[in-house]
Amino acid sequence: MNWFLDAFKYKYLDFTGRARRTEYWMFMLFHFLIIFVLAFLYAILEDVGMSQIGMFLLVVYVLMSLLPALALTIRRLHDTGRSGWYYLLSFIPYIGGIIIFIFTVMDSEMGQNKWGPNPKSAHTDEINEIGKPLDF
Incomplete structure (x- = not known):
């Protein structure tokens, strides 16, 4: 859940740098x-005649998360050595999303690479720090 919240708190509009697979896929x-x-809540509220509330919540969330998801x-893409402009491939019907x-x-x-250091390097990998003594 921290990966998800970090995208909203600290990296809301951060289009620079690199993002690991873990960060991307957990988000x-x-x-x-x-x-x-x-969407499930919308379907339930539609049965009771209150579909506007469900649709409002869905639209607000999608609009709120659009920029963090795009930035991430x-x-x-930067982490794999590609420019962010490759995202435009997603607008090609059918095959763009697969690419x-x-x-x-x-x-x-x-x-x-030109977007920064590898986030998987030994000094930034949290898994490598488990069990090591803390430096004060």
């Missing part, structure tokens, strides 16, 4: 779960 997991729950996808999906599933480009 997308919670993003789609929230959309699913809000562009940072993910972006493949790019976001790919592993990070090793070392530093």
Whole structure:
């Protein structure tokens, strides 16, 4: 859940740098779960005649999360060594979304690229820090 909240708190409009696969896919997991729950709520409220409330909540969430999701996808493309302009491929019907999906599933480009250092390097990997003594 922290990956999801970080995209809203700290990286709302951050189109620079790189994003790991974990950061991207954990955000997308919670993003789609929230959309699913809000769509389900809309369907329930539609049966009771209050569909405007459900639709309002869904539209507000989608508009609120549009920029963080776009920024995160562009940072993910940067991590694979591609420009953020590759996101425009998603507008190609049928195949564009598949291409972006493949790019976001790919592993990070090793070392530093023109968008910054690899976020998977040893000094930034939280998993490598588990069990180590704290430096004060």
